[in-house]
């Protein structure tokens with residue numbers, strides 16, 4: 001397993017994974033394109049360099065001087081519950097810790113998304129707030145925070 005930075009060549013594959021997982025709540029292709037161009041912390045998990053088949057990805061943006069926001073994270077269906085999500089998140093947190101001044105990592109997660117919430121809690125994220133009507137279909141979200 002290899003973790004690498006996402007490039008423009010990955011755009012279609014990332015977008016297809018995104019649509020399959022998040023359906024109407026998925027990021028648009030334009031947004032993903034912009035995140036790649038802007039040199040965001042945008043990592044992919046691949047089998048090996050020769051196949052470049054993407055198993056999952058994670059996106060983190062710096063939205064305040066002292067804070068980053070984990071805005072997207074997924075592991076492909078059929079590859080979940082094998083430790084890949086933890087592997088990718090652990091790598092990303094290590095990178096974030098090397099960025100100057102960053103004190104916290106925040107994220108929003110659907111309050112019904114037990115898999116993700118449990119994974120984040122394993123990494124010591126805590127639920128800081130419940131946000132009603134956060135998603136298009138009016139479902140609520142949790143704001144989760146990790147101090148680093």
Ligand SMILES: CC(C)(COP(=O)(O)OP(=O)(O)OC[C@H]1O[C@@H](n2cnc3c(N)ncnc32)[C@H](O)[C@@H]1OP(=O)(O)O)[C@@H](O)C(=O)NCCC(=O)NCCS
Nearest residue numbers: 073074075080081082083084085086109114115116118119
């Ligand atoms: C959330 C997600 C990225 C986790 O990836 P993963 O590769 O399955 O995670 P791991 O195999 O590393 O699991 C780590 C921990 O997460 C939790 N977890 C993962 N899947 C779970 C499930 N179906 N039910 C409950 N807990 C689960 C467990 O605590 C697990 O630890 P354990 O194996 O010791 O029980 C993956 O489920 C996913 O892509 N979901 C769809 C997209 C999504 O919801 N992204 C998060 C948006 S905020």
